[in-house]
Amino acid sequence: MENFEYYNPTRLIFGRGSIARLAEFLPTGQKVLLTYGGGSIMANGVHRQVREALAGYEVLEFGGIEANPEYSTLRKAVQICRQEDVDFLLAVGGGSVLDGTKFIAAARFFDDGDPWRMCVDDVVIERALPLASVLTLPATGSEANAGAVISHRELGQKRPFMSDLVRPKFSILDPETTFTLPTRQTINGIIDAFVHVVEQYVTYDVNTPLQDRQAEAILSTLVEEGPKVLADPRNYDARANIMWCATQALNGLIRCGAISDWGTHMIGHELTALWGLDHAQSLAVVLPGLWRHEKQRKRNKLLQYGERVWGIRDGDENARIEGTIAKTVAFFQSLGVKTNPADYDISEDGYAKVADRLAARGAILGEHDAIGRSEVISILKLCN
Amino acid sequence: MENFEYYNPTRLIFGRGSIARLAEFLPTGQKVLLTYGGGSIMANGVHRQVREALAGYEVLEFGGIEANPEYSTLRKAVQICRQEDVDFLLAVGGGSVLDGTKFIAAARFFDDGDPWRMCVDDVVIERALPLASVLTLPATGSEANAGAVISHRELGQKRPFMSDLVRPKFSILDPETTFTLPTRQTINGIIDAFVHVVEQYVTYDVNTPLQDRQAEAILSTLVEEGPKVLADPRNYDARANIMWCATQALNGLIRCGAISDWGTHMIGHELTALWGLDHAQSLAVVLPGLWRHEKQRKRNKLLQYGERVWGIRDGDENARIEGTIAKTVAFFQSLGVKTNPADYDISEDGYAKVADRLAARGAILGEHDAIGRSEVISILKLCN
Numbered sequence: 001m002e003n004f005e006y007y008n009p010t011r012l013i014f015g016r017g018s019i020a021r022l023a024e025f026l027p028t029g030q031k032v033l034l035t036y037g038g039g040s041i042m043a044n045g046v047h048r049q050v051r052e053a054l055a056g057y058e059v060l061e062f063g064g065i066e067a068n069p070e071y072s073t074l075r076k077a078v079q080i081c082r083q084e085d086v087d088f089l090l091a092v093g094g095g096s097v098l099d100g101t102k103f104i105a106a107a108r109f110f111d112d113g114d115p116w117r118m119c120v121d122d123v124v125i126e127r128a129l130p131l132a133s134v135l136t137l138p139a140t141g142s143e144a145n146a147g148a149v150i151s152h153r154e155l156g157q158k159r160p161f162m163s164d165l166v167r168p169k170f171s172i173l174d175p176e177t178t179f180t181l182p183t184r185q186t187i188n189g190i191i192d193a194f195v196h197v198v199e200q201y202v203t204y205d206v207n208t209p210l211q212d213r214q215a216e217a218i219l220s221t222l223v224e225e226g227p228k229v230l231a232d233p234r235n236y237d238a239r240a241n242i243m244w245c246a247t248q249a250l251n252g253l254i255r256c257g258a259i260s261d262w263g264t265h266m267i268g269h270e271l272t273a274l275w276g277l278d279h280a281q282s283l284a285v286v287l288p289g290l291w292r293h294e295k296q297r298k299r300n301k302l303l304q305y306g307e308r309v310w311g312i313r314d315g316d317e318n319a320r321i322e323g324t325i326a327k328t329v330a331f332f333q334s335l336g337v338k339t340n341p342a343d344y345d346i347s348e349d350g351y352a353k354v355a356d357r358l359a360a361r362g363a364i365l366g367e368h369d370a371i372g373r374s375e376v377i378s379i380l381k382l383c384n
Numbered sequence: 385m386e387n388f389e390y391y392n393p394t395r396l397i398f399g400r401g402s403i404a405r406l407a408e409f410l411p412t413g414q415k416v417l418l419t420y421g422g423g424s425i426m427a428n429g430v431h432r433q434v435r436e437a438l439a440g441y442e443v444l445e446f447g448g449i450e451a452n453p454e455y456s457t458l459r460k461a462v463q464i465c466r467q468e469d470v471d472f473l474l475a476v477g478g479g480s481v482l483d484g485t486k487f488i489a490a491a492r493f494f495d496d497g498d499p500w501r502m503c504v505d506d507v508v509i510e511r512a513l514p515l516a517s518v519l520t521l522p523a524t525g526s527e528a529n530a531g532a533v534i535s536h537r538e539l540g541q542k543r544p545f546m547s548d549l550v551r552p553k554f555s556i557l558d559p560e561t562t563f564t565l566p567t568r569q570t571i572n573g574i575i576d577a578f579v580h581v582v583e584q585y586v587t588y589d590v591n592t593p594l595q596d597r598q599a600e601a602i603l604s605t606l607v608e609e610g611p612k613v614l615a616d617p618r619n620y621d622a623r624a625n626i627m628w629c630a631t632q633a634l635n636g637l638i639r640c641g642a643i644s645d646w647g648t649h650m651i652g653h654e655l656t657a658l659w660g661l662d663h664a665q666s667l668a669v670v671l672p673g674l675w676r677h678e679k680q681r682k683r684n685k686l687l688q689y690g691e692r693v694w695g696i697r698d699g700d701e702n703a704r705i706e707g708t709i710a711k712t713v714a715f716f717q718s719l720g721v722k723t724n725p726a727d728y729d730i731s732e733d734g735y736a737k738v739a740d741r742l743a744a745r746g747a748i749l750g751e752h753d754a755i756g757r758s759e760v761i762s763i764l765k766l767c768n
Contacts, residue, residue, distance in 0.1 A: 001624040003399025008392065014641065015387025207621040209608060210628055213601030221594040237591040240385040244641070245594055253637075257398065257628070 001208050001257035008252055010144045011170040014244070016236070018174045019046070019134055022053035022090075025170045026132065030087040031058045035077060035101045037065050037093045044180045046136055050092055060084055065093070068272060068279070069100030071116055071152040077104045078115070081129065089131035091168075094185070095140025095192075098133050099148035102166035105129040119150050119159035128165040136177040138243040139189030139280070141196060141250025143171035151273070158269045173247065175239035183230065186242075187335045188280035190226045193246040194219060194331075195264060195283040202291070202301045203259040203367040212304065215254045218245045219309045226335060263365035264290050267376060270354045277344055284332040284339045285346075288325050289383030293375065295321050297368055340384045351380040385592050385641035392636055394528045395554040398628070400620070402558045403430070403518055406437035409554045410516065414471040415442045419461065419485045421449050421477045428564045430520055434476055444468055449477070452656060452663070453484030455500055455536040462491045462499070465513065473515035475552075478569070479524025479576075482517050483532035486550035489513040503534050503543040512549040520561040522627040523573030523664070525580060525634025527555035535657070542653045557631065559623035567614065570626075571719045572664035574610045577630040578603060578715075579648060579667040586675070586685045587643040587751040596688065599638045602629045603693045610719060647749035648674050651760060654738045661728055668716040668723045669730075672709050673767030677759065679705050681752055724768045735764040 013021060026032070032054065041047040051059070062077045080086065081104060091101035107115035109127040117123050135143045142148065146167045151158045178186070201215035222245050228238035248254075267290070268282030277285070295302060299317070306312035306324030315323065332339050341350075355376035358365070365371035371379070397405060410416070416438065425431040435443070446461045464470065465488060475485035491499035493511040501507050519527045526532065530551045535542045562570070585599035606629050612622035632638075651674070652666030661669070679686060683701070690696035690708030699707065716723050725734075739760040742749070749755035755763070 001399070001621055001628070003402065005395065005397050007395040011389065011391040013389050015385070018387065207625070209625055210601055210605045210632065213604060214598055214632075217594055217597030217601055220597060224593060237385055240641070241591070241593055244385070248594065257624070 002206055002259070004257045006252055006256050007164070008144060008167070010168045012144060012173060012247065013170060014173045015240070016174060016176055018172045019049040019177075020053050022050065022134070022172065023056065026054075026057065026088065026090070028056070031085065032060070032088045032090050033077070033081060033084075033086040034059055034061045034090050034092060035065060035097055035104065036061070036063045036091075037067075037097045039063060040180075041092055041136060044136075044177065046092060046134065046177050050090070050134055060086065065097045065100040067096050068149075068151040068158060069096045069103065071103075071150055072154070074100050074103050074107065074150070075115075078107045081108045086129065089129050091131060091133040092136065094135070094137025094189075095142045098135070098142035098168070099140070099150060101131055101133070102142070102148040103150050103161070105131045105166050106161075106163060116152055116155075119152075119161045120157070125161075125163040125165055128163065130169050131166065132169045133171040134177070135171055135173050135243070137181060137185055137189055138173075138178060138246035139185075139192040141193070141247055143168060143173065144247050144251045149269070156273055158273045173243055175236055175243050178239050178243065179234045181233070183233075183336070184278070186229055186233070187337060188278050189246060190222055190242060190335060191280040191284050191332060191337060193242075193249040194222050195280075195287055196249040197254065198287070198305070199262050199264060200255040200258060200260045202298050202305055203261050204297065205300050206257070206259055208256075208258040211254050211256055211258045214248075216305070216308045218249050218254070219305075221245050223309065223331060230335065259367045261367045263371055266358065266363060266365050267354060267379065270357050271344075271346065274350065274353060274357075275344055275346055281337060281344065284337045285341055285344070285383050286379070288329050288339060289379045289381070291325050291328075292382040293379045294366065297366075297370070341380065348381065351377045354380060386590055386643070388639075388641045390636055390640050391548065392528060392551070394552045396528060396557060396631070397554060398557045399624070400558060400560055402556045403433040403561075404437050406434065406518070406556065407440065410438075410441065410472065410474070412440075415469065416444070416472045416474050417461070417465060417468075417470040418443055418445045418474045418476055419449060419481055419488065420445070420447045420475075421451075421481045423447060424564075425476055425520060428520075428561065430476060430518065430561050434474070434518055438474075444470065449481045449484040451480050452533075452535040452542060453480045453487065455487075455534055456538070458484050458487050458491065458534070459499075461488045465492045470513065473513050475515060475517040476520065478519070478521025478573075479526045482519070482526035482552070483524070483534060485515055485517070486526070486532035487534050487545070489515045489550050490545075490547060500536055500539075503536075503545045504541070509545075509547040509549055512547065514553050515550065516553045517555040518561070519555055519557050519627070521565060521569055521573055522557075522562060522630035523569075523576040525577070525631055527552060527557065528631050528635045533653070540657055542657045557627055559620055559627050562623050562627065563618045565617070567617075567720070568662070570613055570617070571721060572662050573630060574606055574626060574719060575664040575668050575716060575721060577626075577633040578606050579664075579671055580633040581638065582671070582689070583646050583648060584639040584642060584644045586682050586689055587645050588681065589684050590641070590643055592640075592642040595638050595640055595642045598632075600689070600692045602633050602638070603689075605629050607693065607715060614719065643751045645751045647755055650742065650747060650749050651738060651763065654741050655728075655730065658734065658737060658741075659728055659730055665721060665728065668721045669725055669728070669767050670763070672713050672723060673763045673765070675709050675712075676766040677763045678750065681750075681754070725764065732765065735761045738764060
């Protein structure tokens, strides 16, 4: 096992009716900026529940944070925080609203040039507004971690930043808020959580049997519960199980002492930046190709994953690995997500573009730092 | 799934050489009281490592905290904290030192009568000294939770208390500190962690598939790694895996949204108070009897546990449950722990004494509140 540090102080309040408890956790006398996305919280009653729970607080609102939260949008919220002297940010929505709100929280006090530098330079964030969340879309794990991914359309960039200072103070997770999610978002969330797990698990073995099993626990549960919510979107327990899986998938726990990859995400971000794929779609496209390309280096973990999550025990190792990748692809497709680049009108000509963009910023990917420009192209050729 | 709250802000620093990093996490200028137990930290070099890391701090020491930490001992440390105006407590040891230090931290500011009231009355703890730990014995999970169990020999009582205020600010877990543990303590730790898990898992099902699998992950890993450390006490990875299992077993995670029991612990505490059994011994004695007694109410979970942890799939349900309990007993015995009350000179006459003590304070045990005085006696008769 590798040495590690684990720290996750976000308080999680989980279950039916939890939104009504908001004021228990939010310090009194705070001027709150409620941030949200495209307005689904107006239609599904979440906005009303939140505002009722916030009676007694001074509340401003900032809506319109888009999927793949956009720098130029977030800058406007930063201005509001400064002008209105906001004390506390409450993100109500999914991972994009949360990530965008984390950016707002840190940018509020950033005075060392353009706050986009937080995403591209090696900047240490020294202060941030406190924030919390009411999660309405289980997917990214942002409700209980220190990370965010922000897009800058003008520059055509999509980049992560991390700071303990932007960890939510608390997050409220009420599975009922997800009953009315569009199917596509439900599916994307399941795939996002699934790929978060495998990026931290299907690497090379450093003797972390508990963390491995914790990872497999999430994967098996997603495989089991995913079809249930598609069959019955108001199945409370299935919604709750998926919500808890997504949080556990990226809260820092399963990566403790283990080796992470993140190559699929890094390549996937470029597909989103270039062709507008949903984040989960980009992951479902890239992962199979990356695994085929890396099947020697990931051999033992692919075999273990195949056996424990998919029950694949027969045949020689190569056949089992092929079978394991095929099962994973079939799972994505069974949820209705297309996994071939051509399905998204990405032709082979585009592969070099992806590789060039990664190479231009010196990105060497994978847990062995062995995936450079030519390997990215090879990986994309193996995607289908 | 049931509604729940999860909060665990303790920072964990895990791995070889971590003690040297102490000063990174301890605020400067603090007057520190280093608490410890019987002195094994002097023999194994941990004390030296800690003191070196604390160069630059004013450090007092309080040794002699015993297994099943004793109220009268802890009172002396409370006096020191008051007289010397101690700022910060650093527990260096196992669960007993940690639990005792938690009591010291809260008793320091307790001024509403005898601080034993924190353990027996419904007292809300309003202030505590900050504390942290260097863990040397993986077992209780106290390094990352809000609980402590304290003994009061004069009253013949052993009781838990809980407060978020006594959560360690950080805990340092270096598996190398456990290389020289006496075999008995190593074994006790494995059993303690194992029973912590089953108390939160082998109950009744409320649809928590992820939490179930997280519990099974810990159990399977303990079963796998336990024999390795007995065979080779300096096996770093096996020590690390057991240490991480013990922390995960009682950090609040696997009980999220699920149903806990704790009947085995409550009965076991009485065996310790009356006959001086090690905590883990008491659990190994009580658990099989409790499961036999509760096999209808715990039916589905016992079957699931038997199948997933022990691979028991054949035979009718009763046979599988018997086989599952037998496997568990055999596991405890394979570690060298005796599981029959008679092994500890506890005769059937004593069973009523246990039951009377629990009944005297109105304890009704088990996840169905169905274990009263007569059931406790029946359970003990089924122990062997």
